[in-house]
Amino acid sequence: MTKIKKHRISLEPDRNYYLAAIASHEKVYYMGWILNRELGIHFVRSADFCTTRKSTNLFFPVFAWKDEYKMLSWHLISNRSEHGFFLDDLKNIDFLLHITPNPGAAFIDNLENKLKTIPVIYAFFPVDPQEYPMADSLQFD
Numbered sequence: 001m002t003k004i005k006k007h008r009i010s011l012e013p014d015r016n017y018y019l020a021a022i023a024s025h026e027k028v029y030y031m032g033w034i035l036n037r038e039l040g041i042h043f044v045r046s047a048d049f050c051t052t053r054k055s056t057n058l059f060f061p062v063f064a065w066k067d068e069y070k071m072l073s074w075h076l077i078s079n080r081s082e083h084g085f086f087l088d089d090l091k092n093i094d095f096l097l098h099i100t101p102n103p104g105a106a107f108i109d110n111l112e113n114k115l116k117t118i119p120v121i122y123a124f125f126p127v128d129p130q131e132y133p134m135a136d137s138l139q140f141d
Contacts, residue, residue: 018102021079021087022095022115023123028078031095031120032063035076038118039111041065043076049086056083073100087127096127 024031032043046064050057063076075098079086087093103111108126115124 016101017129018097018099018108019127019129020097020112020115021090021093021123021125021127022097022121023092024094024120025122026094026120028061028063028076028095032076034118034120039114041067041074043074046075049077051086053084058082058084058086060086070103071101072103074098075100090127093123 022031026034029045032045035041036043043063043065046062048059049062050059052058058081060081061078065074066072067074075096077086077096077098079090079093079096085091086096112124112126115121
């Protein structure tokens with residue numbers, strides 16, 4: 001009798017993105033408008049991001065923009081839905097800013113300095129995807 005050899009594939013998630021948490025009392029559409037105005041970007045409403053937890057579908061509003069010049073995809077995702085939070089550990093956070101691929105340190109420093117000057121944003125910090133594995137599920141076209 002021959003032994004069957006088993007092969008295991010270990011896949012690491014692609015973490016070539018930048019993720020930041022934003023706290024603000026504004027609605028998601030108004031936050032998209034504010035970021036458009038202050039950062040010179042062009043968010044538009046996109047399809048909701050859907051995930052399932054405990055047999056409940058959670059829908060999170062998304063605003064998206066593709067920067068063709070810098071080849072970056074930006075997404076503003078609400079951290080709140082009617083039935084829960086996307087990142088449960090960050091319940092005090094209202095939005096996630098997701099940029100793919102990771103634009104680099106100089107770009108991020110400039111972006112963070114601009115975000116700190118926006119009056120309706122009262123807290124902002126980068127999110128380490130390794131601390132929040134659920135963030136790896138944010139895959140967009």
